[in-house]
Amino acid sequence: MxxxxxxxxxxxxxxxxxxxxxxxxxxxxxxxxxxxxxxxxxxxxxxxxxxxxxxxxxxxxxxxxxxxxxxxxxxxxxxxxxxxxxxxxxxxxxxxxxxxxxxxxxxxxxxxxxxxxxxxxxxxxxxxxxxxxxxxxxxxxxxxxxxxxxxxxxxxxxxxxxxxxxxxxxxxxxxxxIGSVADVARRVNANSRSFAVALTACTTPANGKPGFQLPDDEMEIGVGIHGEPGRSRQKLASAREVATLALDAILAEPVFDRTGDESGGSEPCEVIAMVSGLGGTPLSELYILFGEVAEQLDARGVTIARNLVGDYVTSLDMAGAMVTLCRADDELLDLWDAPVNTPALRWGV
Amino acid sequence: MxxxxxxxxxxxxxxxxxxxxxxxxxxxxxxxxxxxxxxxxxxxxxxxxxxxxxxxxxxxxxxxxxxxxxxxxxxxxxxxxxxxxxxxxxxxxxxxxxxxxxxxxxxxxxxxxxxxxxxxxxxxxxxxxxxxxxxxxxxxxxxxxxxxxxxxxxxxxxxxxxxxxxxxxxxxxxxxxIGSVADVARRVNANSRSFAVALTACTTPANGKPGFQLPDDEMEIGVGIHGEPGRSRQKLASAREVATLALDAILAEPVFDRTGDESGGSEPCEVIAMVSGLGGTPLSELYILFGEVAEQLDARGVTIARNLVGDYVTSLDMAGAMVTLCRADDELLDLWDAPVNTPALRWGV
Amino acid sequence: MLDLARCRAWIEAVATAVAERKDELTELDAAIGDADHGANLHRGFTAVQAALGGDFAPETVGQALVKVGMTLISSVGGASGPLYGSAFRAMGKQLATPEADADQFALALRSGLDAVRALGAAAAGDKTMVDALGPAVTAFDDAVGKGLGFADAARAAAQAAEDGAKATVPLQARKGRASYLGERSIGHQDPGATSTALIFTALADVFR
Amino acid sequence: MLDLARCRAWIEAVATAVAERKDELTELDAAIGDADHGANLHRGFTAVQAALGGDFAPETVGQALVKVGMTLISSVGGASGPLYGSAFRAMGKQLATPEADADQFALALRSGLDAVRALGAAAAGDKTMVDALGPAVTAFDDAVGKGLGFADAARAAAQAAEDGAKATVPLQARKGRASYLGERSIGHQDPGATSTALIFTALADVFR
Ligand SMILES: Nc1ncnc2c1ncn2[C@@H]1O[C@H](COP(=O)(O)OP(=O)(O)O)[C@@H](O)[C@H]1O
Ligand SMILES: Nc1ncnc2c1ncn2[C@@H]1O[C@H](COP(=O)(O)OP(=O)(O)O)[C@@H](O)[C@H]1O
Ligand SMILES: [Mg+2]
Ligand SMILES: [Mg+2]
Ligand SMILES: [Mg+2]
Ligand SMILES: [Mg+2]
Incomplete structure (x- = not known):
């Protein structure tokens, strides 16, 4: 280990x-x-x-x-x-x-x-x-x-x-x-969906060895953040294909359906997009993935209003990445932009 | 790859x-x-x-x-x-x-x-x-x-x-x-020393395979940030021992010699300390390493005035970490604290 | 008859068995969970050993088991902590006498099972500890109903728990982390069911 | 005589050889550097091929070589880009005539070597491209001094460069990335010396 x-x-x-x-x-x-x-x-x-x-x-x-x-x-x-x-x-x-x-x-x-x-x-x-x-x-x-x-x-x-x-x-x-705080929290959750892909397994200190064996040319699709295997395994794919996999899964969710929008779906909808590394993936790869996510969202009529690219939610030393989209509105964006001062997220102060 | x-x-x-x-x-x-x-x-x-x-x-x-x-x-x-x-x-x-x-x-x-x-x-x-x-x-x-x-x-x-x-x-x-800016830059450099340890080799996209082979129970000591092997190889050691290795190497440098201080070395000297991951090491391990660095510096009469813990200078997907110390004074700390607004470093704004 | 000494011996035996089989439990959890079940229970029963040692002088078996439950709740975490913790706590609450006979213990076990079900909402066949605990409680009940003594009832429960744990192998998980794997959870034995069997086996061994 | 056609053929041959031996050069660099020397030169000579193609119509061998140098400088990066770039540029600056005879070329080579030395400050034995370039330049000079023609001088230079590159194996690097390895750089052939040998071999081959 x-x-x-x-x-x-x-x-x-x-x-x-x-x-x-x-x-x-x-x-x-x-x-x-x-x-x-x-x-x-x-x-x-x-x-x-x-x-x-x-x-x-x-x-x-x-x-x-x-x-x-x-x-x-x-x-x-x-x-x-x-x-x-x-x-x-x-x-x-x-x-x-x-x-x-x-x-x-x-x-x-x-x-x-x-x-x-x-x-x-x-x-x-x-x-x-x-x-x-x-x-x-x-x-x-x-x-x-x-x-x-x-x-x-x-x-x-x-x-x-x-x-x-x-x-x-x-x-x-x-x-x-407290009611309003809990409400907005639930609203963010209801508006958000994530999808993660692992290129390697992670190793818990207690176990000392990788949680599963993944051949050199395969990746796990739909993993969680606890080292468990995903829903399926497939051949390694390009960043472009991985982004497509993630966006297909996420945008199929009802919350991203735009036919009920005022514009009937002809106007883009806005999201907060996060590409988080899972711990063992360097920032440069996350930018490559984010670039693909941004391009493909644009093509699908979704505008990234705010974003985070980096290690935010990880799974020990797992090489992999997670894509999270949250359908945003003015209230959520305003709260997003509010000052924050924590070790891992800081702006406006 | x-x-x-x-x-x-x-x-x-x-x-x-x-x-x-x-x-x-x-x-x-x-x-x-x-x-x-x-x-x-x-x-x-x-x-x-x-x-x-x-x-x-x-x-x-x-x-x-x-x-x-x-x-x-x-x-x-x-x-x-x-x-x-x-x-x-x-x-x-x-x-x-x-x-x-x-x-x-x-x-x-x-x-x-x-x-x-x-x-x-x-x-x-x-x-x-x-x-x-x-x-x-x-x-x-x-x-x-x-x-x-x-x-x-x-x-x-x-x-x-x-x-x-x-x-x-x-x-x-x-x-x-321009003269003052260059001078302070040179002063920071003169006051700073780094030391890095790798647990794995990194893989360049062009080469497609790890730059060197490292047995499961060994680490490379004194690596650079270009995937080259280090000065030597040794058995894996605890975070505590790795911190000691790094601090021994860094504090032996004349710039950290405190016998010339006003107090003759009896007062602690101040440093800016950075523990940077090399790309494949998760934040939790960097905190463990930083905790050791902090404890051992304290024991050696060196006070950490400011710090950075995270991925700041990396080497693709290499698992490893670098310790950097910069001997600081009021001017350097004041400039350190000044507002900064970049993708990777942000405070005060 | 489960008196305080036997009760302590039981919990000691569980702690010993968990320590010995820690890696096996963790392996099972690695396959369909997050590779910590062994470590979790080991941490928990180490804390339980400490809690039952020293000054603690329970007057009833129930007090001892409530202590076990509370200690598990406060030291294990994960899914198994609150579940096992609540089970022991519920069992303990049923047992207000210095010692418990087989009838009393059967009732207590039933309360333990109910507590796990109430908290975790798992049904039989969901591939959880319930698949070992449920059959064990029933087997103990049945044995007592047939007039068998504590030792035989405990042995029957242990056997039923073992069988129940093994029977989780072909199941697809519907609760806990393993459920995330969908069909990929099939073919592995549930770690929680396995540790439940270990607990009943320890009980039976105390009466050997 | 190196006329424009032969000069172009030479550079083409270098580009082809670099493309073919890219992985070998990178492997050498992986051992004691950062595994990019093959990729660097491949990028550079691909750019050079593009720059020498199309509209570019040099009137002298010198203009062509200056173009090669400038293109390497603007496309390679790393240590080898400025070094090889400056070498070709310096050589080109020496050659103001449409074609270069062996005497002229010997002088040009000498300027190229001087440029590399001035920029990189490497001495013989530092385990760099200088350990192939130096002997090659001397061999070319010597051959010309002995009255041999361009073809023979080029062949002698190629041989000297090859020998020089091989002789870097036992050396400890004192310049470039390999120097960071200290004694661990011993036992590997220097990638830059290897590519220098490749360049002279391509020159000799053009005269075969
Ligand atoms: N809802 C539930 N009801 C009953 N048992 C459960 C439930 N969820 C999980 N379990 C049991 O908990 C075990 C896992 O325990 P453990 O690994 O310690 O916790 P975690 O899953 O949080 O890592 C599973 O094997 C299963 O038997
Ligand atoms: N100071 C120097 N003088 C001459 N040649 C050098 C010097 N430093 C490096 N080199 C040559 O450059 C080669 C490495 O080139 P390359 O890998 O393309 O660049 P980098 O080292 O920047 O990755 C070395 O093998 C060596 O021959
Ligand atoms: Mg678990
Ligand atoms: Mg867990
Ligand atoms: Mg290189
Ligand atoms: Mg390089």
Whole structure:
């Protein structure tokens, strides 16, 4: 296993130590520490302004900068990192909620995975019933590679999480109430779809070897962000073809259907587009992919109003990329443009 | 070769197309285009303010976000990307200089590689003699893995390039003259040293296979950013040991000797510290490494005043990391903190 | 009769078996999940061992099992943490006496299963721990109904859990991470069902 | 006598040889450099072919060679672009007549070598193209001094360049990227010296 680490067991603690050393704007609370719970959490260094709704997210580690890298002004108030690819525990979420609730309540942004859903559900119960904190839970489920049906655990939460956190975070920063913050978060999620392709498997520190074997001339289509294989495997394709695969899957979703638009679909619709690397893919390849996405969207009558290209939602050291589109409108774009100051996303401040 | 690309030949053009699509704040001029030269270059979308010294850098591609990702307010005025790992050509640099010179002159920031040095030297001649542009050239040579002697081409230019571009860019933005801008750039370079370790080789698109073979339990010590093997090979070590290796090499350099300090070395000295991934290493591992660097620097009486952790100077898809330290003072920190607005580095705006 | 000593021995045995079979569980999870089930349970039962040691002096089997459940909830994470945690907690809540006889334990097991179902909403055949837990609970019930003692009931439950776990191989997953694989989940044994079988086998072994 | 037709044939032959041996040159560069020397020269000589085709109608061998040099400078990049570019440019500047005899060409070669030395500051034994170019220029000179004709001088130069390139194998590099490897550069043939030999071999072949 070729990784910079000390021991597989200390990966989470050591990552958080480095994060804390790098970002004085963050406060890393380790398990059991003053105010700490059953696991570590990360908050802004400053306390939540009275009356501001607090945004908390969390999930297994291995997706950095998600979520800790998005803690800061205009985005998250706290992040609860679990062990690599393992949901954090309820006590950890509860402690984070108690640390950042200003009285205005807490919105949990939860990626739709059984573990995250169950643990956050328990945390919400504890926070509401025992700690008297008002909690709204927003599920993110944007991955079109998984059919949302009674036959699955539902679509996975992936790239849209960044968009939800940014936009809901901006609204919370403006002083909106918990209902509005949760509503806009749900709207971003409903408007967003993602699709990812892997060129290599990733290696969890605990396992020490790649999660699956992929021949030199094949790629996995429709992967998630936990190293699991995708829905299918096919021959390596060009960036152009990969972009087409992703856009075909995403734009087939009803939310991108433009026949119901005022213009009947003759005017372009606007999106926020993200091409995120999965951890082992260099930026230059992401630009190549984004260039294809931009060109093909243009040809399909979709305008990219804003974009992100880089590593935002990752899967350890997996070589691969995810395309996320969020159908945007003036409100969402305005919130997108609002100042944000986090380790991984910063503008306007 | 597992990469997102269309053809190996179109990697540079396709990367630039994606860059242009992603960043409206940049202007990508392709070879031969209006005002274009013998190769592409990237400038800010807005013209250089009259009287502002222009900063231009360039070099082979494959180090993204270096250099194009650092074009923007407070940093570069133009970047000249060559083919992957191949220096750009003089005509390209000349065209870039003509495009961004406001009359106050141009500073070329050149990483110390024979190809870059020779091509920029020719460009400087052309710019000065034929185009009447005042040119200062600043060489960056911070890599301690290479001994600077008549026995080598001199130390390589690596991580310090980012720091030079940021700090000199800030001074240029404040309206300083070409001499001062070049001076501060040289001072940053003189104060900076880097050391890199590779866990895997990288694969150039043209070659299609890894540049060297590295057994599963070994790493290359003292690598550059062009896929070349390092000075030596050794068994994989922990993040802690890798940090020690890097810091031992860097802090042995005279510039970090504190016995000449006012305090005689009893007071800590301040540095800007960067841990940059080489392209295939995920952020979490960089944080682990940074945590070790921070802890060990503290123990050695060195204070990290500012830091960068992420992919800033890369080597295609190489798994590995580079540690860069720049001995800082109030002037350098003040310029570091000045607003910057580029695709890859942004704050204060 | 499950008294406190046996209860502790059971949980110890589970912890030991998890430690031994950690890599096997993780391998199974690597095939159709995210390669952490072994690590998750190992972390959890290590915490449980610590929680049951030291000052903790439960007076009833129920208190001990509630502690096991709470500890799993607070240390495992993932899907299996809340599920196993709730199961043990629900079982413990049923058992207010210092020791539990087979009838009491049958009821407790039923509560455990209900808790898993309520939380995870998995049905039989969804390729989850329910496919081992369900048959085990039924087998224990049936054995008790036939007048068999704790030891025999536990052995029957263990066998049913083993069989249930094996029977997950040809199933297509409909819950948990494995469901993302669609048809590609077929042909692999569910890690959670496997660990459930391990838990019942440990119980049976305590009575050997 | 190198007339314009032969000069064009020479450059064509170089372009063809570079295209054929591109991968070999890149392999050599992969071992001690950055794996692009073949691609660099291929890009350069493809541009040169285009530049010498079409409307371009040089009146002297010198004009043709200056064009080759300028085109290499503007299309190759890397270390070899300015070095080879300057060499051809310097050679061309020496040759103001429609055709060049062996004496003139010897002088031109000497200028080319001087240009490479002036720009790259490499000495003999530094494991660079100079280790092939230097001996080739000397051999051409010597042959001309001995009264041999262009063809024989070119053949001698090609042989010297080949030998010089092979002799770089045991050397430790002191210039260019290979110097970063220190002792690890020993045991590999220098890519630039190899391509220099290729250029002289192409010249000799034109006179065969
Ligand atoms: N909804 C569910 N109901 C019951 N069991 C489930 C459910 N979802 C997952 N599981 C069980 O959890 C196991 C996976 O546990 P684990 O790997 O520890 O958590 P995670 O899937 O979060 O990584 C699966 O093998 C399955 O048996
Ligand atoms: N200072 C120098 N003087 C002469 N030749 C040099 C010098 N530096 C490098 N070279 C030659 O250039 C060759 C490498 O060319 P190339 O691979 O195209 O450029 P780069 O090293 O920039 O990738 C080396 O093999 C060597 O022969
Ligand atoms: Mg997990
Ligand atoms: Mg090169
Ligand atoms: Mg799992
Ligand atoms: Mg080279």
């Amino acid at each position: 070729k990784k910079f680490l000390n021991t597989p067991e200390s990966v989470l603690a050591d990552t958080l130590a480095g994060l804390a050393a790098a970002h004085p704007s963050l406060r890393v609370v380790t398990a059991g520490e003053g105010g700490g719970g059953d696991g570590p959490f990360v908050t802004r260094a400053s306390r939540t302004k009275p009356g501001k709704v607090a945004l908390i997210s969390g999930g297994g580690s291995g997706h950095e900068p998600l979520h800790s890298g998005f803690v800061g002004q205009g985005m998250l108030d706290a992040a609860c990192p679990g062990e690599v690819f393992t949901s954090p525990v309820p006590g950890q979420m509860l402690a984070a909620a108690q640390a950042v609730d200003s009285g205005a309540g807490v919105v949990f942004v939860v990626k739709n995975y059984t573990g995250d859903v169950l643990n956050f559900r328990m945390a919400a119960e504890l926070a509401t019933e025992d700690a008297g904190i008002r909690v709204e839970t927003v599920l993110v489920d944007d991955d079109v590679a998984v059919r949302d049906s009674t036959w699955t655990a539902g679509r996975r939460g992936t790239g849209a999480t960044v968009l939800v956190e940014k936009i809901a975070g901006a609204l919370a920063e403006r002083g909106a109430g | 597992k990469k997102f690309l269309n053809t190996p030949e179109s990697v540079l053009a396709d990367t630039l197309a994606g860059l242009a699509a992603a960043h409206p704040s940049l202007r990508v001029v392709t070879a031969g285009e209006g005002g274009g030269g013998d190769g592409p270059f990237v400038t800010r979308a807005s013209r250089t303010k009259p009287g502002k010294v222009a900063l231009i850098s360039g070099g082979g591609s494959g180090h993204e976000p270096l250099h194009s990702g650092f074009v923007g307010q407070g940093m570069l005025d133009a970047a000249c990307p060559g083919e992957v790992f191949t220096s750009p050509v003089p005509g390209q640099m000349l065209a870039a200089a003509q495009a961004v010179d406001s009359g106050a002159g141009v500073v070329f920031v050149v990483k110390n590689y024979t190809g870059d040095v020779l091509n920029f030297r020719m460009a400087a001649e052309l710019a000065t003699e034929d185009a009447g542009i005042r040119v200062e050239t600043v060489l960056v040579d911070d890599d301690v893995a290479v001994r600077d002697s008549t026995w080598t081409a001199g130390r390589r230019g690596t991580g310090a390039t980012v720091l030079v571009e940021k700090i000199a860019g800030a001074l240029a933005e404040r309206g300083a003259g």
